[in-house]
Amino acid sequence: MINDEISDNMRLHGVLTKEKYVKHLSVDCTIFSVQDARLKVLLLNWQDVEYWSLPGGFVKEDEDLDEAARRILYERTYLDNIFLEQFHTFGKVDRTSLKLSKDFLKARNLTFPDDHWLFERFISAGYCSLVDYTQISVFPRYNNESGKWFDLDKLPKLAFDHKEIVKKGSEYIRKNIDTQIAASNLLPEKFTMNELQSVYEAVLGENFRRNNFQRKILAMNFLERLEKLYDGSANKAPYLYRFRDVR
Amino acid sequence: MINDEISDNMRLHGVLTKEKYVKHLSVDCTIFSVQDARLKVLLLNWQDVEYWSLPGGFVKEDEDLDEAARRILYERTYLDNIFLEQFHTFGKVDRTSLKLSKDFLKARNLTFPDDHWLFERFISAGYCSLVDYTQISVFPRYNNESGKWFDLDKLPKLAFDHKEIVKKGSEYIRKNIDTQIAASNLLPEKFTMNELQSVYEAVLGENFRRNNFQRKILAMNFLERLEKLYDGSANKAPYLYRFRDVR
DNA sequence: TCAAAAGTGTTATTGGTACACCCATGT
DNA sequence: ACATGGGTGTACCAATAACACTTTTGA
Structure with missing residues (x-):
């Protein structure tokens, strides 16, 4: 278990240093589902970090933005062939916080040099999807990470501007409910x-x-x-x- | 005139090498207006380049994405206090073309090293606005650049994926016509x-x-x-x- | 035969479209 | 007075909402 955790984190560190990503750009997925007759959103949390966050990731240099979103969703939920739509791109300079980014990495025992691009400004493309939560086989991806579905009006403390992203994402889903439901695997x-x-x-x-x-x-x-x-x-x-x- | 042109290009070169921009990220503005009772879109063209393109620009490192869009629109049209909305972000790997990028720069007598970020992959946030074209005091910004309004079904050859951007932008404007017109300065x-x-x-x-x-x-x-x-x-x-x- | 849940029908209301008519205005 | 364009009213149709009634099913 401990070994798994270490190797997971090592792997992540390796990925972030070796793999080529488009800097300053991320994707955040608002993944919605229906549970107890309510719309819920999937949030992740790392042990010892107060804030919850959306499943997100970086875009590889040779990967379309849409592809990146699909890959990230797959990595988090093992869901494949899912209807995923971009709804807005969030680009405020101060939308991320240096301190929180460091806390996140510390919680995984990861260290990066202070001038690493991870600590710089990020623009994030928001994607959303409606899925059947019972078909999500495995998450979270890392041992010290936990995932949970939240009611939209009972959100925990959210990292960065993720509260705003969830809000815009849910508005998008509701506005496009017909196509979203038809394309989802909820039924x-x-x-x-x-x-x-x-x-x-x-x-x-x-x-x-x-x-x-x-x-x-x-x-x-x-x-x-x-x-x-x-x-x-x-x-x-x-x-x-x-x-x-x-x- | 020639001097102006040279200094313009020098300035642009200086700006692109000295000013700090978020790499791989651009903003493209679809600026619409009404002329002869038809919806028109503003396109720019550089002398000796076959393709027309949308007025776009880069995002400064200390600038919100929305701010960047406003600044770019101002730089192109000298229009201030304009209602500008983001509608989609375009992120295909091959949406830009190396050859065309070089042609663009050549047309302005600009040279950059081959490994300059200008030649790498670009993700572009699309913004749109409805404006009164008679209130646009001066464009284009550079001497060898010309601007023209085009009917949506009589578009010239467009650079990169700008045709798709224009299409999505006009769809957005039409879908949100009430707020767009109310917020525009068309009337x-x-x-x-x-x-x-x-x-x-x-x-x-x-x-x-x-x-x-x-x-x-x-x-x-x-x-x-x-x-x-x-x-x-x-x-x-x-x-x-x-x-x-x-x- | 009964309760539960589904199917279908009926009416009223609303929002939009088409058509008609009247009104104000300067020449 | 008259042509022009603007305001307003009404009839019609489709979409929606509210309510009612009938049908099917297993216990």
Whole structure:
């Protein structure tokens, strides 16, 4: 366990010194999911550091920005083939803090020279995705790192400007809810209207009348009605649906 | 004139070698205006270079990304206090081209070592703004550079991925037309409903019925009705309006 | 036969579109 | 008085919201 931890940190140190990254540029992912009928965001925390932060990373020199975001998401969640969208780039000079950056590295027993680019100014591209948290097989990536899902109005202390990033990310998800939900893996291949409605309600944080919801969704014409689902419950069997266009 | 040109280029060279910029990061501005009842975009061209490009620039190390965009817009158009919004960041590895970059510099008689960061990969944050082209006092900035407004469906050959940037920028402007027009300086302090409608029609590229347009706009409740305008024409005097919230 | 949950229908309201009409204004 | 362009009213249609009723299901 201790050995794992050391080797993890060694690996990270090696990666940050040897691998070629685009300096001053990072990607931060706001990964949302639905849990207990609420929209949650995934945050990471390192042992002995007060602040939580978004799963983020750096962009390799030979890697598209979008690719970098996909890779980072994969590294954090082992989720592949996920619909990920850029929503805003955060570029305030003082958005990161030297002290906090050092604390982060100290918590992992990493040291870098004071003039390392890690301590300079960072511009960060924000990406967002809606995922099924039960399909996230393994995180965190490092032993002294922990991940947790947070309610948007019960966020812990966040590093840097990550609170603002989460806010903008969630606004983006809500504004683009139709495509986001359709492209997410939140629902199984086939699902009932009720399940779909629950997801909408969780993401938007408001309730709809089931009949009006059904009409509205069906009018958008991206659902395909399939066979009925007999799940053994003592009521009329609901139809199953599927998103029309294959992703 | 020749002297001016030389000194301009010298200045640019000096700036690019001495001033501290965030490497690999640029800002490109899509500046739109309305001319002949059509939405136009401002493009720049250097003598002896086939390709046109967006007014862009680099971000200083001690400058917010938003600030950089404002500064660049000011440098190009001498427009100040302009509503400028970020809409997307373009990060493909091959979005710039080494050859074209060299051509650009050659056209200005500038030489940089081959390993200069100017020739490396660039990530560019796209900003957009709607402005009154008649209020743009002076551009271009350099003598061998010319600026011109282009119809969106009659674009010339564009450098790098600037065509895509223009497209995304115009989509953003159209999607956010209400705030964009209200925040722009396209209209004078007081204006008639007809003038407002013309701007909407130019930006969206479609026509509306005046009475329905009026209803819709007034329902949004961001206009304040003022006195009537007697301009001497032989018809009923239209009301003047003003945007409610002061910008 | 009953409760639970789904499907479907009906009406009212709202927002937008099309058309019509009247009003003010300078020539 | 008249053409011009602006203001306002009304009828119509589609989308949405609110409410009601019927159907299916396993216990």
